[in-house]
Amino acid sequence: MTLRLPDPAPYAFTVVSEVERRSIPLTFRQVSAADGEWLRSVWKDMVNAAKKAHQLTGTPVPKWLNWQPWQWCFEKALVEAGRVPIMAWADAHPVGFLTVWPAAGDAAALYVEHVGATPGDMTTGLWNRRYHKVGWSLFAYAIHVSRENGLGGRVGLHAETAAIRRSVYGKYEAAVPGLFRPDATGIAGPTPYGPQKNATLAYLETTDDGAGQFLEGFRHV
Amino acid sequence: MSEPAISGFVPKWFRDRPLDAADDLPVAYGTIPDQDPRVVTRLVPKDHGYTLPARTVSRVIDLKQDLALHAARDVADGYNPNFTDLSSLPKALREAAQLAVAPADTGSYVIPASLPARTAALDPDAVLARYAELLAAVNDARQAATVSIGALQVCRELGRLLKREVETIEVTTYDRENAPRPMAVFTPESVTRLDRLLDGRRTTTREFEKVTGRLEALDVGKNEFQLKVDGVKGRVKGTAAFFTITSLRESLGGTVTLEGEVVRERRAVTMTAYRVVEGDDDR
Numbered sequence: 001m002t003l004r005l006p007d008p009a010p011y012a013f014t015v016v017s018e019v020e021r022r023s024i025p026l027t028f029r030q031v032s033a034a035d036g037e038w039l040r041s042v043w044k045d046m047v048n049a050a051k052k053a054h055q056l057t058g059t060p061v062p063k064w065l066n067w068q069p070w071q072w073c074f075e076k077a078l079v080e081a082g083r084v085p086i087m088a089w090a091d092a093h094p095v096g097f098l099t100v101w102p103a104a105g106d107a108a109a110l111y112v113e114h115v116g117a118t119p120g121d122m123t124t125g126l127w128n129r130r131y132h133k134v135g136w137s138l139f140a141y142a143i144h145v146s147r148e149n150g151l152g153g154r155v156g157l158h159a160e161t162a163a164i165r166r167s168v169y170g171k172y173e174a175a176v177p178g179l180f181r182p183d184a185t186g187i188a189g190p191t192p193y194g195p196q197k198n199a200t201l202a203y204l205e206t207t208d209d210g211a212g213q214f215l216e217g218f219r220h221v
Numbered sequence: 222m223s224e225p226a227i228s229g230f231v232p233k234w235f236r237d238r239p240l241d242a243a244d245d246l247p248v249a250y251g252t253i254p255d256q257d258p259r260v261v262t263r264l265v266p267k268d269h270g271y272t273l274p275a276r277t278v279s280r281v282i283d284l285k286q287d288l289a290l291h292a293a294r295d296v297a298d299g300y301n302p303n304f305t306d307l308s309s310l311p312k313a314l315r316e317a318a319q320l321a322v323a324p325a326d327t328g329s330y331v332i333p334a335s336l337p338a339r340t341a342a343l344d345p346d347a348v349l350a351r352y353a354e355l356l357a358a359v360n361d362a363r364q365a366a367t368v369s370i371g372a373l374q375v376c377r378e379l380g381r382l383l384k385r386e387v388e389t390i391e392v393t394t395y396d397r398e399n400a401p402r403p404m405a406v407f408t409p410e411s412v413t414r415l416d417r418l419l420d421g422r423r424t425t426t427r428e429f430e431k432v433t434g435r436l437e438a439l440d441v442g443k444n445e446f447q448l449k450v451d452g453v454k455g456r457v458k459g460t461a462a463f464f465t466i467t468s469l470r471e472s473l474g475g476t477v478t479l480e481g482e483v484v485r486e487r488r489a490v491t492m493t494a495y496r497v498v499e500g501d502d503d504r
Contacts (some may be wrong), residue, residue, distance in 0.1 A: 012230050013232075014229070014231070014235075018240070021228065022228050022229055023229035024229065025229075045327065048328065052328060063249070063253070066400055071256060072254065078254075096248070112251070113251050113252070114251030115249075116248055117247070121248065123247075132240045133232075133240075134248050135248040136234060140232075159250075160252055167246050168246060191252075193252070193255055197255075198252055201252070214234075216233075217232050217234045218232045218234075
């Protein structure tokens with residue numbers, strides 16, 4: 001199945017500028033070779049700077065600094081297997097990153113492999129984040145992609161830790177009770193490494209109704 | 222005082238929600254897929270210099286490759302204290318341990334490199350774990366006993382660069398999830414230590430022993446185990462040198478046979494185990 005990335009309308013997936021208190025609509029596009037420079041020369045350098053600062057201050061390196069999207073987006077075997085890397089942009093700068101796969105689980109669902117903000121949107125010892133609510137809008141856009149590709153808005157994902165399950169997806173669920181089906185385990189997902197790494201993690205999948213309600217919260221027109 | 226209003230369209234879920242909730246996690250959710258494990262070498266030029274001679278950089282890359290080959294040999298064939306001749310390695314092993322140099326990073330002179338994906342013959346993660354052990358051995362006399370002469374010679378060659386253009390060499394290996402292992406730092410003191418290690422090494426053939434006993438304790442953090450062996454009072458305490466101690470987890474409480482160097486001092490018996498013997502092994 002080839003995914004089509006729809007325009008956001010009639011929804012607006014936005015982030016909120018920390019400094020300007022302004023809500024900025026995101027645009028989305030599949031990562032292309034031209035975007036590689038943002039990943040290799042900006043994202044990677046910021047990661048290296050933040051990592052070095054942790055090393056120099058003797059503080060633990062957070063796990064997000066081990067992400068390597070400059071590789072993940074262009075791994076031929078995985079892209080051919082189905083991974084679709086997407087970047088979200090605000091004011092001509094990348095602010096968010098998603099990798100999705102066309103189907104997962106028993107019911108066809110869009111599988112979300114990664115949801116991430118760019119390093120400039122993370123608070124570190126060197127800088128403060130620029131935008132808020134990146135995760136909410138990326139998740140909502142994934143639902144929109146699922147709907148527009150005939151997957152009913154169903155989105156599946158693995159919660160890497162109990163804290164992420166509670167603090168992140170729990171919040172979405174608090175906004176829309178019934179957003180997810182009961183958590184499951186033993187579901188590997190579509191990635192080649194899923195059977196080794198994901199089978200013991202909690203697998204979440206949105207319900208059709210819950211996904212629809214979540215998306216409606218972003219309706220702009 | 223209430224927060225200033227947000228201009229522009231605000232999705233329903235953001236209204237009445239504080240922007241900066243204290244429990245917000247960094248937005249980075251998802252499993253880190255396995256990557257080719259990496260080894261990153263950082264050269265700090267002498268006297269706060271900004272450049273390095275091309276030959277020094279190319280020499281570092283060559284030595285880095287040599288050390289990867291030594292690590293691969295150890296992983297594939299086990300420990301041989303007298304091994305030196307890399308040209309004797311089979312072609313398949315050399316290819317499986319071929320480093321690919323990634324674009325240089327900023328921060329003095331940083332040379333990242335990775336090993337190719339896992340082959341049937343070789344697990345690159347194990348090779349780089351061994352690579353890290355070889356480097357750690359420079360500063361740890363106990364570990365040094367488990368390093369071949371050839372690998373020590375490569376480390377000394379690397380250290381020799383410190384006498385000329387390079388102030389410090391830092392080497393960090395990263396596992397498949399891009400998490401760093403402790404960094405090894407080469408300083409002039411390391412070179413002195415390496416010289417002493419090589420001078421003290423005699424090219425004799427060591428006799429290894431096989432010890433069979435009940436595996437009664439494992440300390441994954443310290444890489445140590447304890448065996449109860451018939452006829453030995455107390456437990457045989459040992460260190461795993463060439464295999465991952467976690468591979469013994471399933472044998473805890475059961476009988477295992479380990480091969481390595483055994484030291485008997487008075488009543489105490491200690492062991493440096495180089496491999497786990499499986500089945501009827503007569504090697």
